[in-house]
Amino acid sequence: MCLLLLLFQLMMILLSSPINVLVESVLITAKPGCQTSCGNVTIPFPFGIGSNCYLDPWYAVNCSSDKPFLLRFDLEVLDIWIENGTMLVNHPVLTACNKSYDYRYKHLESVNMENSPFFFSPTKNVFSGLGCDAFAYVYYNESFIAGCYSSCQASGATATRETIGCYGIKCCQTRIPSSLQVFNASVGPLNEGKPSEAENEDCKQGFLVQELWLSRRTGNYGILSHATRVPAVLDWGIRDDSFNSTMIDPLSDCHVFANISIQDGRFVNDTVNISSSFEIPVNKCKCSRGWRGNPYLNPGCQGIGSGSFLLLLLIGAWRLHIIIKRRRDIKLKDKNFKRNGGLLLQQQLTSSDGNVDRSKLFNSKELDKATDHFNVNRILGQGGQGTVYKGMLADGKIIAVKKSKVIDERKIEEFINEVAILSQINHRNVVKLLGCCLETEVPLLVYEFIPNGSLFQYLHDQNEELSFTWEIRLQIATDVAGALSYLHSAASLPIYHRDIKSANILLDEKYRAKIADFGTSRSITIDQTHVTTKVQGTFGYLDPEYFQSSQFTDKSDVYSFGVVLVELLTGKKPISSSTTQDMSRSLTTNFLSMLDNNLFDILDAEVIKGKNEEIMIVANLAKRCLNLNGRKRPPMKEVAMVLEGIRASKRESNVQQNHQEVEYVRTEAIEPWDVASTSASSTFEITAPSLVIQPLLTM
Known part of the structure; x- marks a missing residue:
């Protein structure tokens, strides 16, 4: 409290000071002792050149001939932006040319970034096709993802914006879906094997490209006819399994922007048996408002302000306050996690014969957000064991979160055993336990959300909307x-x-x-x-x-x-x-x-x-x-x-009734002297099964 009062007083002094000349601090981008750039491209951490300079091999950069390349994908890096977690790379162009006009589709399997923290940006890129009568498309596992067709000429007599822009006349473009990590493309004529309508149009191209870069070349696409690579934008972040809170600057904000689907498997008889699958979140971080720099270094975010001593003091005091608060929160969460049996549950998760999905552990922040900070308006019910709240996860999934009452610490081991066992129950008539959160003072349990309430409500509360029949x-x-x-x-x-x-x-x-x-x-x-x-x-x-x-x-x-x-x-x-x-x-x-x-x-x-x-x-x-x-x-x-x-008997009875109705309709067209015999045979053809369960009812 005293620290906050001091910060407020320093702010008032600073605002009344006549010194208001802003100076830029030297921003730290790479790890100490590491190369900060390659050619004209700055290489910020988590990327790095040389061992111990990058976070993990996904971010390793090779600097040869003053040109940086991502080692894992052999992609030339044109720029890296820390602020929004994007980077510009030189991406290959797929070209199909044949002067004899015997066009065939050409295919490109260029980049596979599966399991990596990199994604083709769906908002900053477009997939484009160039040429006359060109059909270009993106696919994955032989499934069509996106594509477009560019015709030879406009249907109208005059040139419009559509004829000179990339809107379908010799140039087309379309969006790609989010979370795309594998780029496979094909390009060729719409009518394969037939000549183009224009003799000079002997090449067709398909490529993923930065939308801004393409828009600046509107009406002058000829310069691309011999291009082999064009700039494309990648979104990137930090995988949860590489994410270390002590590595991140306390003055930064992080959020999950994508998930990677991972499948675990083992080789059995030269084939891979998938034992489980789970998702790993990918996080993006940025410096908090009023700060700039590299949030992936600690310290890495620096304040923007006057060069006065008061400002430096304010920055130091605020940073100290944030660090102390973050450390106190981390220690409290760690204490709660251990007290609520987190270490025992982790042991269950990592055991060789454990079947509990890693997604069973939720963090307190996502559940707090899902329930609108456990708003009273989200309460579904209250009982002797706790309060149940309705929530919605970041992916839109509706859940029920049970906030338990104080738990007996002497029975933590038994509680964790129960969570582990019930997590494995998979029955359509049992509410699924999705997971738990152990970072809070009392455990939070996460269940699937069931929309229509309880049987008690339908039996004993007035409900005019539903006739609660014997069948139900x-x-x-x-x-x-x-x-x-x-x-x-x-x-x-x-x-x-x-x-x-x-x-x-x-x-x-x-x-x-x-x-x-x-x-x-x-x-x-x-x-x-x-x-x-x-x-x-x-x-x-x-x-x-x-x-x-x-x-x-x-x-x-x-x-x-x-x-x-x-x-x-x-x-x-x-x-x-x-x-x-x-x-x-x-x-x-x-x-x-x-x-x-x-x-x-x-x-x-x-x-x-x-x-x-x-x-x-x-x-x-x-x-x-x-x-x-x-x-x-x-x-x-x-x-x-x-x-x-009983239900099987009802189904058989319905089958018999339907059969008899069909027979009745059919006999309407039969001669009168045939009706009796036909009806008799149909009556005894299908009979309801005798209730062999009756002996079970004796006391």
Whole structure:
């Protein structure tokens, strides 16, 4: 605070000073002891000439005959601009000429910059074609990317701007897509093998070129007819895996401007098996407003102002303030990262048998920006474990960010194990955990965003927009059962949810169910056979046997699912009394007491519209799930099979109905004496399958 007050006082003195003569400081561009230029081109860091002068081999420059070349791509460098992260290179021109007019397409595979921090600039370049009846295009992996056609003459009689500019008459141009790193081009006549309309037009060219450079040659494209190279602009930055915050000047601002797709693989029997793929961000940096220089050196940014002592003092004080603040923030993030188990998670990420994607780690800055600084208007919901915010990442992807409550530091290892395990769950009916952020005081968890809210809202809140039919309810029950069956039986290690309830069942845009909230802000325990999440659960859904044994099993999830089935059947909440001690008024108690004789008195009006046979099967299945003896409850695999069997029966029934309708229409054209026999055969040709699942419903 005192430092800020001192800075303000110095600023007031400086503004009142009569000395206002601006002087330019000598700007530092290259690393100390390194060559600063090659010919007329300045070579700023991260580029460099000679060992230890560049950041990594991507930026190595060879200076021969006073001409700098990027070693990796053998491209001549014409200029490098630190301010906007661009550079000008001499790029090859593709030419197709044949004086016998037997033109064929010529192809150029000039530059491949994949995995590098360099991209062909989509805003400062154009792809151009020259010549009469010339078709030039850019492609990648045999797929067309961009192209244009230049005709021989204008359709009108007079020359217009279009006839003298690069607008399709003997010269055409088009834009290239962003993030382009491989330039392959082809050029030739539109009608391959046929002569051009003009005898003098015997060459056709295609090239990527700086738009400004091309526009200055409007109407005088003849000078390009023998050109072999033209200037083109590359965007460049620093890959995240080469990015070192201590290397960057504290008085600079950095942002991600592109991503590189990287694929990891290993050789097996002389072929490459792709084991995973991930994206590496590429950052651009610039000195903060009022400063100039090289932000990739520390120090590299210098102030612009008077040569007075006060200005120098102000610059030094401000720089010291920024450095102290940056270091304090870095130390705090590092402390939080270690406290929240970051080192353990990194060990999981780098282990030889680890399957966790590197994209699972988010930084606090991008999540803060995604949620508009955790704006209260972005809150999706609040619970016992934390608050969930809606957010949007830089690439436009919508996410849900859970800001956890304070975590028990003694259980960090278990928490990280849970994050690692749940990150690997890939099931269409389980909300995907995209990753976490450990730099903040409490962990932040990032999930895929599910747009249509929870099952609880649709069952118990008024919603006139959607008729919650029996078919929709049956589909939701089948989805949830399938997901729980996967977690219990098909996952690499059995996973118990421990908090199955309608509020934790989310609905996507097609009203398909996804299980959410595995309690990942809590810890997990790993024993020899099972993985269970230690979440207390919700009254009304908890297994009564759990209270007696204090041991949570897979059959406890089955009980909770049974309560959800009853909710779907009745449309009522699990607890109808405001007093949680009043067990006699619980939904399950009322449901079980009315199941044998008065079931349809407690069912929801939309459910009654369904088929009685299906309703009875689901009601008896719910009864089995709610058995007070956990051993007598069916496993989730069996429950999922029963529900899927009902849906399969419905599909077969629909097929039979459609078949009979077709047969009916067809018999309209048959003679009367043939109708009876045809109808009879069609009636028994396809029959609905018998419900072989019925024996599973016995208690």
